[in-house]
Amino acid sequence: MTNIIEALSVNKKVKLGKDNELHILKNINLEIEEGEFVSVMGPSGSGKSTLLYNVSGMDRITSGSVKFKGREIGGLKEEELAKIRLKNMGFIFQDINLLKNLSLIDNVMFPALVSKDADKKAVHQKAKKLLEMTGIEMLADHNITQASGGQLQRVGICRALINNPDIIFGDEPTGALDSKSTKEIMSILAEINKKGTTVMIVTHDVKVAAKTERVLYMVDGNIVAQKKMRKYNGHPDDIKEKEESIMKWLAENGF
Numbered sequence: 001m002t003n004i005i006e007a008l009s010v011n012k013k014v015k016l017g018k019d020n021e022l023h024i025l026k027n028i029n030l031e032i033e034e035g036e037f038v039s040v041m042g043p044s045g046s047g048k049s050t051l052l053y054n055v056s057g058m059d060r061i062t063s064g065s066v067k068f069k070g071r072e073i074g075g076l077k078e079e080e081l082a083k084i085r086l087k088n089m090g091f092i093f094q095d096i097n098l099l100k101n102l103s104l105i106d107n108v109m110f111p112a113l114v115s116k117d118a119d120k121k122a123v124h125q126k127a128k129k130l131l132e133m134t135g136i137e138m139l140a141d142h143n144i145t146q147a148s149g150g151q152l153q154r155v156g157i158c159r160a161l162i163n164n165p166d167i168i169f170g171d172e173p174t175g176a177l178d179s180k181s182t183k184e185i186m187s188i189l190a191e192i193n194k195k196g197t198t199v200m201i202v203t204h205d206v207k208v209a210a211k212t213e214r215v216l217y218m219v220d221g222n223i224v225a226q227k228k229m230r231k232y233n234g235h236p237d238d239i240k241e242k243e244e245s246i247m248k249w250l251a252e253n254g255f
């Protein structure tokens, strides 16, 4: 298998005042294979979001190396990085950050229209298809005040998919959702992953992690344990068994 992400000895430090700095990521080594579905768990403040932002090129590592599809991205100029993020990566967040003055379908189309030579009609067709896939095509022309949190997160997923990314990064994408919407969003992400898109998400929720195939456990800026599982097969017994085994594993690791 080919690695889509390779992080080697990654450190992230931030300056706090004049003489103080915080060492957030400590010599992290991480490989993510193409097509994998990975989750990151760990106590609050352990560095999960920082890891996600640093391996995706949303933030700058302090030292080490991050390769995306074999290409070093750690030292790229912001313009180059922005191109990679736009073309090859999709991002979903707990705060969905949709534009208020645009309809939901226009929000989905937005990242594809950044390029001047975009074919607007084709982008519209693609956005419509994505809204259909996530079951919210009837909301295409609504604005963000006319949809629920779960529906808005589906819009966020459609927006993340509009440029056919190789990988989707999610920072607690279900963090603000009720359990029903969480289930629906995870089913959509599992479906997308099944079709070949790599997915990496940060989560506090064992039920969410149980839908992924590898859980990284972070403590104090280090990945201290990893749990590899078979891909979720959609069966309720399978998910129950996985949740239980993750809970047991977390307890063994002191969570």
Ligand SMILES: Nc1ncnc2c1ncn2[C@@H]1O[C@H](COP(=O)(O)OP(=O)(O)OP(=O)(O)O)[C@@H](O)[C@H]1O
Pocket (backbone or CB within 6 Å): 014, 022, 024, 042, 043, 044, 045, 046, 047, 048, 049, 050, 051
């Ligand atoms: N830009 C920054 N400046 C100062 N401190 C930061 C910065 N970014 C992160 N931190 C700190 O680094 C630590 C790790 O933050 P991070 O958000 O990655 O943790 P997390 O595991 O995702 O936490 P949570 O589960 O609460 O979201 C925290 O103590 C946080 O306050």
